[in-house]
Amino acid sequence: MRGVPARPTGSVEVITGSMFSGKTEELIRRIKRAILARQRVQAFKPRIDDRYDAHRIVSHEAVSVEAVAVGTSASIEERVLDETDVVAIDEAQFFDRGIIEVCDKLANRGLRVIAAGLDQDYLGRPFPPMPELMAIAEEVTKVHAVCAVCGGPASRSQRLIPKATTVLVGGAESYEARCRGCFEARDVPRTEF
Ligand SMILES: Nc1ncnc2c1ncn2[C@@H]1O[C@H](COP(=O)(O)OP(=O)(O)O)[C@@H](O)[C@H]1O
Numbered sequence: 482m483r484g485v486p487a488r489p490t491g492s493v494e495v496i497t498g499s500m501f502s503g504k505t506e507e508l509i510r511r512i513k514r515a516i517l518a519r520q521r522v523q524a525f526k527p528r529i530d531d532r533y534d535a536h537r538i539v540s541h542e543a544v545s546v547e548a549v550a551v552g553t554s555a556s557i558e559e560r561v562l563d564e565t566d567v568v569a570i571d572e573a574q575f576f577d578r579g580i581i582e583v584c585d586k587l588a589n590r591g592l593r594v595i596a597a598g599l600d601q602d603y604l605g606r607p608f609p610p611m612p613e614l615m616a617i618a619e620e621v622t623k624v625h626a627v628c629a630v631c632g633g634p635a636s637r638s639q640r641l642i643p644k645a646t647t648v649l650v651g652g653a654e655s656y657e658a659r660c661r662g663c664f665e666a667r668d669v670p671r672t673e674f
């Protein structure tokens with residue numbers, strides 16, 4: 482019949498924002514709704530993020546769902562089963578650039594891909610591969626935390642400890658959410674020394 486797609490249309494959804502903005506909570510909410518709709522969901526997280534649980538995606542409020550920890554984007558592609566409807570990925574900023582093609586391919590196969598990750602690093606720079614993932618996504622949701630300094634909507638992650646590497650896994654002991662005005666792009670906190 483004319484106008485009726487031959488296969489289900491896949492899509493890529495990105496949930497992004499600063500730390501503590503509710504990205505993981507929103508990802509888990511979408512996963513739970515998909516399961517309620519009897520869709521088959523596979524969830525993944527990067528192996529590097531060992532903060533709370535190796536086999537679960539866990540929010541800062543300790544809400545969690547089961548997930549497989551993988552080291553590379555290729556391992557996600559290898560593990561996706563034929564019968565899977567939804568692929569959910571947390572901490573997408575920690576994956577290699579291949580994650581863009583993997584998400585694109587899965588969506589082209591008809592799957593719904595939902596990826597959550599930081600849009601900016603501790604200096605306020607775009608956090609690869611998130612910008613490209615956002616570019617190929619059908620839908621991008623930006624969520625905001627509460628600024629730890631002024632209480633306004635926070636879009637940035639302030640690093641609180643003096644470490645000048647892009648990757649530094651951590652939580653509230655190492656980072657706080659800040660708005661544009663309160664954020665300071667620097668490696669060493671002024672108040673610490
Ligand atoms: N500054 C903050 N702003 C908003 N939520 C915060 C803040 N600090 C802690 N939280 C908690 O973090 C939760 C969001 O956690 P989570 O979904 O894991 O965020 P993200 O994945 O974006 O880091 C909120 O529901 C709230 O309880």
Ligand SMILES: Cc1cn([C@H]2C[C@H](O)[C@@H](COP(=O)(O)O)O2)c(=O)[nH]c1=O
Pocket residue numbers: 499500501504505530532598599601602603604638647648649650651652656
């Ligand atoms: C800003 C920034 C963050 N990280 C790390 C810190 C956490 O382990 C994750 C973000 O987790 P969340 O679920 O968004 O709270 O990323 C980093 O390695 N480098 C950075 O610049």
Ligand SMILES: [Zn+2]
Pocket residue numbers: 628629630631632633659660661662663664
């Ligand atoms: Zn502020």
